[in-house]
Amino acid sequence: MYLTVYFNGQFWCGLIEIPSRQASASVYHYIFGPEPKTAEIFAFIYTILPQLIATTKDQDAQATLSPKKRISPKRMQRMLNQQKKQPVVSTKSQLLLQQQHLEKKAQTKKQQKEQKQQQKQQRFEQKQQKKYAKHRGH
Template sequence: MKLTIYYDGQFYVGLVETVSNHHLKAYRYIFGNDPKDHEVLDFIYQDLPRLIANQQQKGIPVEKKSLKKINPKRLQRMVSKELKQLGTSTKAQDAIKEEYTHRKKEKIIRNKQFKEEQKELKRKLKIQKKKNKHKGR
């Protein structure tokens, strides 16, 4: 059984995937706005069993995988790879990340321009000093 919670643009939705009798069954549950941890746990312990018991659907047939023993190191690599994969992030998180990168680029550009202006100002002062010395001031 696998529970994935994602933001569909309006509400947070829980997608439950179960495999029983070589058939994949999927259930959708709408949490609403920003579910808290206790709401998710209440769903798992109270609503989920009722949801699965009430809906009697056939599901999609799934091929039976051989129960071949997996090397522990390979299993560890597979788990770390799956954890590194980005899950379904919210649009708000994407927007915040985009804004952060945009501000970072702007800051770099501003710093570059400021350094160039300072160099130009120093150069003009140096030239002015040379002119004043040449004139005898």
């Protein structure tokens, strides 16, 4: 189970992801409101989260989970480090927004480069005209 607390621009939200062995995973969204303190997060985990999961709990999915094997400490540390390296963004809409932002950034950079090239070309042409005007004679 993963709990990600993030600020969406207006409120502090919690995104709870519960992976399963099947193709689907359970995802819950909770709005904290103002910035939650550590005690408020723990209170949410121990009181509200179990109620939230219980209301939408799928009995069949719970029955298919196998008992967990003991994981060696080194393997657990490697797994945690891999999860830390993964981006925090976890919803498709956030990924799409990020992709759009990167595309817009690339497009702006391309336009600025073209504009700079045009200005450079104009300055060169002005210099050439000035040079020809000087050598024309009277």
